[in-house]
Amino acid sequence: MPYLFAHFKEKNTPDGEQVYFGISKDGYNWEQVNDGNPILTSTLGEKGCRDIEIARLHTGGFVIITTDLSIAYRMDEQYRVDWQKVNRTGSKCLRIWKTDDLVNFSEEKLIHMGRDDFGCLWAPEVFFDEENEEYLIHWGSTVEEDNFSHMSIYCSTTKDFETFSKPKLYFTKDNEILDSHIVKVGDTYHLFYKNADKPPMNMHATSKNLYGPFEHDEAFEIYMNTEIDRPGSYEGPTTYTLPDGKWCLMLDFFGCEKEKMGYIPFVSAKPGNTNFKRVPEQFAFPYGFKHGRVIEITTEEYDRLLHL
Numbered sequence: 001m002p003y004l005f006a007h008f009k010e011k012n013t014p015d016g017e018q019v020y021f022g023i024s025k026d027g028y029n030w031e032q033v034n035d036g037n038p039i040l041t042s043t044l045g046e047k048g049c050r051d052i053e054i055a056r057l058h059t060g061g062f063v064i065i066t067t068d069l070s071i072a073y074r075m076d077e078q079y080r081v082d083w084q085k086v087n088r089t090g091s092k093c094l095r096i097w098k099t100d101d102l103v104n105f106s107e108e109k110l111i112h113m114g115r116d117d118f119g120c121l122w123a124p125e126v127f128f129d130e131e132n133e134e135y136l137i138h139w140g141s142t143v144e145e146d147n148f149s150h151m152s153i154y155c156s157t158t159k160d161f162e163t164f165s166k167p168k169l170y171f172t173k174d175n176e177i178l179d180s181h182i183v184k185v186g187d188t189y190h191l192f193y194k195n196a197d198k199p200p201m202n203m204h205a206t207s208k209n210l211y212g213p214f215e216h217d218e219a220f221e222i223y224m225n226t227e228i229d230r231p232g233s234y235e236g237p238t239t240y241t242l243p244d245g246k247w248c249l250m251l252d253f254f255g256c257e258k259e260k261m262g263y264i265p266f267v268s269a270k271p272g273n274t275n276f277k278r279v280p281e282q283f284a285f286p287y288g289f290k291h292g293r294v295i296e297i298t299t300e301e302y303d304r305l306l307h308l
Contacts, residue, residue: 090120
């Protein structure tokens with residue numbers, strides 16, 4: 001059961017904020033693709049790709065969607081950036097490619113999500129709604145109405161990634177939230193997300209309905225607060241089932257020097273069980289993978305990527 005990890009690299013130069021692939025035969029040991037060089041390089045908008053999403057389409061092929069943003073181009077000579085300004089003035093679009101084989105890609109496009117009052121659109125993710133045979137795209141954004149001061153999760157639906165429904169609010173709280181990840185296990189929808197503050201840490205909630213309401217998982221919050229070193233320094237959740245049946249939650253650890261940044265694995269006994277344990281010693285990466293998505297691929301697709 002091979003896997004593909006689409007991600008970017010945290011660097012002070014624009015080449016890091018592009019689309020990279022990592023692959024694994026077992027979900028534990030990861031290797032670089034294309035000699036560690038970008039698979040896709042953006043040329044439109046802000047010319048940067050962050051928060052990489054890849055999804056397999058039910059009709060065949062894949063779609064890649066990213067945050068249209070380059071922090072490298074916004075840095076001053078001291079390599080600092082005004083994140084509040086980015087939230088207000090970052091891209092109002094998402095970036096998209098399509099591919100049938102993970103090797104040949106469509107022309108790059110920018111998607112305007114139908115509202116000019118959004119701040120930057122962060123961390124898009126795709127969930128296929130089988131009941132309605134449509135895709136739910138969700139992302140984090142601030143809005144002009146409250147002076148871009150409160151980030152929530154918004155969403156839109158599409159059947160073809162050509163036309164999109166009018167965006168609406170998907171999930172919000174009194175405090176700012178970001179980096180939503182949705183996965184269905186049995187008849188339960190699991191929502192992982194990040195509290196930006198009050199307190200800053202990763203959260204988990206569940207619902208029997210894709211659109212909620214969601215019930216807060218207090219046990220997960222307690223675990224993240226008491227068992228994890230620097231719990232506010234993790235973001236970008238993605239999950240997948242390992243070949244041995246265990247459930248892996250990957251969280252992007254950013255609270256350190258850039259060369260030490262990257263995903264940290266947490267593993268539980270089975271999908272739906274959120275009694276995770278932090279086990280980085282069981283996994284291996286060629287370098288620090290940054291905010292992305294893991295999906296299962298076929299052996300043929302793995303071999304094709306291995307030889308890029």
